[in-house]
Amino acid sequence: MTPGRRHLEPLKEWLIERFIWLCGVSAIFFVFAIFIFVFREGADYFFSGFKAGEFFTSIEWYPTSRTHVRYGALALITGTFSVSFLAMFLAVPFGLGAAVFISEFCPPRLKEGLKIVIELLAAIPSVVWGFIGLTIMNSLIVRLFNAPIGLNMFNGAIILALMSVPIIVSIGEDALKAVPDSYREAAVALGCTRWQMIFRVLLPAARNGLLAAVMLGIGRAVGETMAVLMATGHSIRIPHGVLEPVRTLTATIAAELGEAPVHSDHYQVLFIIGILLFTITFVINITADFIVRGIGRK
Amino acid sequence: MSDLAYSIVTRDLSLWYGEFQALRSVSFKARNGLITALIGPSGCGKTTLLRCFNRVNERYGNVTTTGEIRLLGKNIYDEDVSLIELRKSVGMVFQRPNPLPLTVYENIVFGLHIHSPARLNASALDEAVEQALTDVGLWMDLKDKQKSKATSLSLDQQQKLCIARLLPLKPEIILMDEPCSALDVEATRQVEELMLELAGRYTIIIVTHNMAQAKRVSHECAFMLMGELIEHSRTEDLFIRPLDKRTAEYIEGRFG
Numbered sequence: 001m002t003p004g005r006r007h008l009e010p011l012k013e014w015l016i017e018r019f020i021w022l023c024g025v026s027a028i029f030f031v032f033a034i035f036i037f038v039f040r041e042g043a044d045y046f047f048s049g050f051k052a053g054e055f056f057t058s059i060e061w062y063p064t065s066r067t068h069v070r071y072g073a074l075a076l077i078t079g080t081f082s083v084s085f086l087a088m089f090l091a092v093p094f095g096l097g098a099a100v101f102i103s104e105f106c107p108p109r110l111k112e113g114l115k116i117v118i119e120l121l122a123a124i125p126s127v128v129w130g131f132i133g134l135t136i137m138n139s140l141i142v143r144l145f146n147a148p149i150g151l152n153m154f155n156g157a158i159i160l161a162l163m164s165v166p167i168i169v170s171i172g173e174d175a176l177k178a179v180p181d182s183y184r185e186a187a188v189a190l191g192c193t194r195w196q197m198i199f200r201v202l203l204p205a206a207r208n209g210l211l212a213a214v215m216l217g218i219g220r221a222v223g224e225t226m227a228v229l230m231a232t233g234h235s236i237r238i239p240h241g242v243l244e245p246v247r248t249l250t251a252t253i254a255a256e257l258g259e260a261p262v263h264s265d266h267y268q269v270l271f272i273i274g275i276l277l278f279t280i281t282f283v284i285n286i287t288a289d290f291i292v293r294g295i296g297r298k
Numbered sequence: 299m300s301d302l303a304y305s306i307v308t309r310d311l312s313l314w315y316g317e318f319q320a321l322r323s324v325s326f327k328a329r330n331g332l333i334t335a336l337i338g339p340s341g342c343g344k345t346t347l348l349r350c351f352n353r354v355n356e357r358y359g360n361v362t363t364t365g366e367i368r369l370l371g372k373n374i375y376d377e378d379v380s381l382i383e384l385r386k387s388v389g390m391v392f393q394r395p396n397p398l399p400l401t402v403y404e405n406i407v408f409g410l411h412i413h414s415p416a417r418l419n420a421s422a423l424d425e426a427v428e429q430a431l432t433d434v435g436l437w438m439d440l441k442d443k444q445k446s447k448a449t450s451l452s453l454d455q456q457q458k459l460c461i462a463r464l465l466p467l468k469p470e471i472i473l474m475d476e477p478c479s480a481l482d483v484e485a486t487r488q489v490e491e492l493m494l495e496l497a498g499r500y501t502i503i504i505v506t507h508n509m510a511q512a513k514r515v516s517h518e519c520a521f522m523l524m525g526e527l528i529e530h531s532r533t534e535d536l537f538i539r540p541l542d543k544r545t546a547e548y549i550e551g552r553f554g
Contacts, residue, residue: 047462107359189354189392191385194414205399268336 040270049265050272055162063256063266071269075236079246079274083153083228084238087160091221092214094161095168099188099213100198102169103176122166128286132176133159133231147243149233156232158263159265164217171216175209176202178264208292215288219281225250249273303473304353305330307502309339310358313346316356320346322525323365327520328471332495333534335516337509343525344505348473349504352388352422353381361481370470386413389464389551391474395456397448402440405448406430409467415486430462434492454485458492472496474504490515509549513537521545 007238039046058072103116138150145154165206179202189198205212214260225248233245236257260267306328315320320343328334336344349355350367353374374384377416386409397405406427426434427444436458437492448459454518464472478486485521493502493515494537506512512519513533520530528544529536529549540546548554 053302133507182392182394185354185357185392185399186396186398186460189352189385189390190409191382192412193382196312200408200412201398270431 016068028193036074038271038274038278039126042268042275043108044263045265054267055272059128059238061252063260063269067091069234069265071265073252073273074243075238075247076249076252076273078266079153079236079237080248080250080277080280081234083160083232083246083248084158085238086153086157086242087164087221088214088218090146090157090166091161091168091217093163093215095213096172096210098165098169099172099176099177099210100202102172104194104198104202112128115173118166118169121162122170124163126163126224127230128143129159129163130227130230133227135142137231141243145243149245151230151231151233152243152245153239156228156246157242159231160221162243163224163227164220165221168213171213174227178209193221211288218284222280222284223277224287225254236285249277303330303554304328304502305370307368308347308350309366311347311363311367313343313350313364314362316360319527321350324525324527325469326520326527326530327505328501330501331498332517333489333497333504333515334518334520335512336503336520336522337507337512337548338522339548340385340507340527342522344522345475346525347522348503348505350468351473352385353469354385354390368486382413384458386467387469388471388473389467389469391459391460391464391472391477393476394480395453395460397451397456397459399447399449401445402431402451403427403444404460406463406466413467426466428482430465433465433496434462435488436462454481456487457481457485458488459475461482461492461496462490469500471501471503475501476507479507486511488540509537520547523548 022026034066055071055073056077057074058070059075060070060072062068062070095235097116103113106114133155134151137155141147141150141152141155183201183205187201192200228248229251232247232251234247234251235245237244239246254274256266257270260270303480304327306326306475308324308326310323310325312323322343324343324347326347336347338344344520346355350363351369351374355361355363360382369384369388372379374441383480384497396412400408400410406416410423410426423437428437428441431440436455439455440459443451448456451459457480461477478489481489488509492506497517498503504512518530519533519536521528521536521540521544523544529540529542531541537549
């Protein structure tokens with residue numbers, strides 16, 4: 001190295017440090033910027049005409065009524081939660097089970113194949129999933145369950161589950177892979193069966209990572225728009241069974257924002273729904289964080 | 299049944315990892331209640347031999363074994379041998395201390411839990427923990443730390459804990475794979491003393507790189523080279539009057 005270059009070395013270090021700092025800080029900046037933008041778009045109405053009571057307790061969502069406009073989002077909130085919950089009910093056991101299988105039971109060659117398939121599954125655009133829900137799942141549900149309509153909560157939940165499983169599997173598998181092999185050796189040498197090793201050693205050792213996997217899956221389910229819009233039937237009601245159509249918060253924004261006049265009350269309420277979604281995912285993440293910390297402290 | 303003087307007897311034991319032959323017809327005997335050291339240069343097969351005795355080698359999948367291994371008179375490759383029971387009676391201590399990411403207490407009762415289908419009585423468990431920790435000389439240090447994470451202990455405490463967690467299962471044989479290589483001088487001395495205290499009650503096989511350690515702790519010593527068992531005799535004899543030229547060269551430090 002020439003003396004001149006060596007002279008530049010501290011500057012280079014400094015530049016790299018600044019650049020990495022900028023990358024980190026920009027992430028925070030963008031999150032806040034998005035939040036502020038979404039909030040600003042809905043702020044006017046939020047502080048003047050917005051009726052929180054109606055929004056959270058009424059199921060009457062008539063944003064374009066000529067005589068009596070009502071913005072009751074309870075059915076939409078229930079829709080989002082019921083579809084996401086059912087989706088997780090299906091996806092978490094399958095996802096974690098698949099992660100355990102791939103990391104602990106699978107012969108190496110099958111493992112490579114499976115991982116490629118799972119990545120592929122994660123790469124399918126959501127509109128394609130929606131299309132599958134609209135056509136294949138739709139007729140399948142009508143035929144199998146004798147349901148009046150195949151576009152319903154169950155359909156949406158299966159599609160969402162299929163979309164979340166790849167995330168849960170790949171992050172869950174990473175978490176299990178990160179468990180030191182010495183733990184497995186210790187367990188095996190003490191005479192554990194495979195299941196004892198998995199339930200008593202691996203799952204507890206990997207729980208933070210597995211929890212993160214589940215949380216990301218939930219995040220995906222709550223935030224997903226296009227697929228649920230196409231698969232759930234998009235009808236505003238509180239479902240009494242899994243075979244009834246529902247409508248979610250996200251699908252409502254996607255379907256109505258294009259038609260709502262900019263800065264109208266309707267437009268602003270849709271942004272308030274955006275804020276609500278933001279809050280939901282925020283709360284999920286914070287909860288996950290607290291759970292992880294709580295576990296870590298013990 | 300003269301063999302019962304020996305806890306471990308192998309006959310013509312050969313082992314392959316895929317195409318690579320790691321053991322070449324090893325016939326080895328370990329006397330009951332003594333400490334037998336396996337020495338030899340890296341890659342000589344001493345760890346492989348050790349890992350045959352509780353069959354943890356089989357974890358790797360592409361392992362082929364021929365020959366016979368008898369533990370306490372029983373061929374461990376017989377169809378009716380339960381790996382779980384085998385590993386219950388043959389404990390293992392690893393090179394790096396590997397306590398499970400649980401509390402000290404849970405680490406010690408772990409073996410009891412996995413080997414008993416019924417719920418165990420809490421006071422019996424407490425007693426087992428106290429006994430095990432006393433046996434390895436950790437009770438005074440850890441009696442108030444039973445609820446703390448085992449992974450947060452010092453390395454030598456971790457290694458002693460790894461020995462302690464074997465004891466409630468009442469093993470016959472304890473296998474040690476370079477148990478002191480991660481420890482400092484003082485901790486090594488303590489673990490060696492512990493081994494000498496445990497000898498008699500348990501048959502101990504220790505793999506070590508450290509010839510001085512083999513001299514200090516073992517009653518018998520086996521020298522291995524390139525997958526073969528070259529020489530096995532009383533430790534004093536092996537170090538003072540080795541019969542094989544290769545043994546002599548190794549203990550003089552000409553190779554390895």
